[in-house]
Amino acid sequence: MMYFQYTLRHSPRARHVRITVNCDATVVVTTPFHFSANVVENFLLQKKDWILKKVAYFKRVGERVHLPRGKKSYHEHKHRARQFVHQKISELNAHYNFSFNRVAIKNHSTRWGSCSKQKNLNFNYRILFLSNELADYVIVHELCHLREMNHSKKFWALVAHVVPDFKERWKQLRLMRM
DSSP states (O other), X not given: OOSSOOEEEEOTTOSSOEEEEOTXXXXXXXXXXXXXXXXXXXXXXXXXHHHHHHHHHHHHHOOOOBOOOHHHHHHHHHHHHHHHHHHHHHHHGGGTOOOOSOEEEEXXXXXXXXXXXTOOEEEEGGGGGSOHHHHHHHHHHHXXXXXXXXXXXXXXXXXHHHOTTHHHHHHHHHTSBO
16 A cells, blocks of 8 residues: 555656655656566555655645746746846856856756756756846856766865855755746
8 A cells, every 4th residue: 555646657768666756745656668566566665764754845845936837938038047147157157267168048847957068058047036046056056067077076166166055055946846
């Protein structure tokens, strides 16, 4: 008997069972196509305590900021987001002086930003709706990937140079609904 509801998704790219507890306290289980229901149920029973702890945490957090969604919203705010990001990059990159190629504003459903090996910076247009502290963290995070394309100790030391409380900001950012 399961103590929580979950959505089961099969993915051709999945190699193992993956459990995701979203910030709205919903549980999604992703599996390869060949996994049987019994295997999934047994795995969930093994992870039951962790899942219930996460569900309880997100229910306790309560209502969070709801960010705009959809193509219409993206097109309405894309230009303003581009201006905002460019301004923030010029302020925050003054501490690093990293070189990069282009900056793009995207409508990602799960990412706040990314940095490519070609030194292109990409940001979600919803960054416009974050507090200045969280927007700064997202931009500094991606700027630091220009030097360190990983999440090593060197990378986090670079982030901490400008955002010493990055761990707290990261936790706050995780509570935002994309």
